[in-house]
Every structure is written in C-alpha cells, then in structure tokens.
Amino acid sequence: MSISEHTNLPQEQETLASFVQRVRASLGLSQHEVALKAGIHLQSLGKIERGLTSRLNYKTLNGLALALQTPVEYLDAVSKGLPLAATTELKFCPHCWTPGTAPDPLWTHARAKFCCFCGFQLINRCPSCSEPISSMKFRFCPFCGCSYKAKTTAG
Numbered sequence: 001m002s003i004s005e006h007t008n009l010p011q012e013q014e015t016l017a018s019f020v021q022r023v024r025a026s027l028g029l030s031q032h033e034v035a036l037k038a039g040i041h042l043q044s045l046g047k048i049e050r051g052l053t054s055r056l057n058y059k060t061l062n063g064l065a066l067a068l069q070t071p072v073e074y075l076d077a078v079s080k081g082l083p084l085a086a087t088t089e090l091k092f093c094p095h096c097w098t099p100g101t102a103p104d105p106l107w108t109h110a111r112a113k114f115c116c117f118c119g120f121q122l123i124n125r126c127p128s129c130s131e132p133i134s135s136m137k138f139r140f141c142p143f144c145g146c147s148y149k150a151k152t153t154a155g
C-alpha cells in the first residue's frame with residue numbers, strides 16, 4: 001500500500017467538500033467505502049462532499065480522519081475554513097510532549113526538525129508502525145497500540 005504523503009494536505013482556501021473528495025479520490029475509495037470506514041451514513045458523506053455540511057461533529061470528524069488517513073486537525077481546519085497552516089505540520093518531540101496536549105508551536109513549524117528543548121528529532125508518525133499520527137489528542141497509536149510518547153529507558 002503506498003500512501004502519498006502530500007495529497008492529504010489541505011490546499012489553501014480548499015473547502016471541506018473538495019478536500020474530502022480529493023483525498024478520497026487519491027486513496028481510490030468510493031463514497032460507500034469511506035462512509036463505511038468512517039462509520040457515518042452514505043447520505044451524510046454525500047452531503048459533506050456536496051458542500052451541504054460544513055460543521056462536523058466529533059464522531060464524524062474522527063471517523064472521516066481515520067477513513068481518509070488524514071489528521072483530525074486537517075479536517076477540523078478545512079471544515080472551519082481556517083487557513084491551515086501550509087506552515088504547520090503535525091510534529092512533536094516524543095520525549096518532551098505530554099500526550100493529550102497540544103504540541104508546542106515550535107515543533108509544528110514547517111521548518112522545525114529537532115526539538116527546541118532537548119534536541120531530539122521530531123516525529124510525525126508512529127515510532128513503532130510508521131502510520132501517520134491522526135490526532136495529537138491520541139496518546140496511543142490506533143494502529144499498533146504503541147504509546148506516542150517515548151518510553152524512558154532508564155529510571
């Protein structure tokens with residue numbers, strides 16, 4: 001399975017409707033498959049893609065993010081019409097980040113590669129299975145169960 005890392009980044013001023021359509025097309029999934037994976041009604045997905053729904057509830061947001069293999073933050077930003085952040089990426093330091101909290105803006109800066117606090121290399125995917133991190137609100141990888149926070153080896 002090959003996933004392009006760039007296609008699921010929202011474009012500037014892209015609407016939720018076109019973002020969802022584009023990412024779904026890039027994954028080669030039908031509306032039916034996405035609705036099924038996201039755990040939402042086919043009708044609801046149709047409405048989203050026709051631009052009739054712009055506010056997503058928590059469950060839809062998370063389901064869609066999983067189905068479209070895109071971070072919840074991206075969907076959230078496009079649905080709210082927020083200018084995401086061509087300059088922002090979901091990245092964090094596995095040592096300094098406190099799971100469940102927002103990552104430090106210095107980590108998510110597009111050009112940041114290393115932690116400003118400890119110098120460790122920033123990561124944007126699961127350290128164990130390499131699946132993209134779908135939300136910074138998650139403490140554990142939904143794919144392999146690995147903790148996103150690095151284990152401290154010595155006591």
Ligand SMILES: [Zn+2]
Nearest residue numbers: 093096115118
């Ligand atoms: Zn650090």
Ligand SMILES: [Zn+2]
Nearest residue numbers: 126129141144
């Ligand atoms: Zn994982």
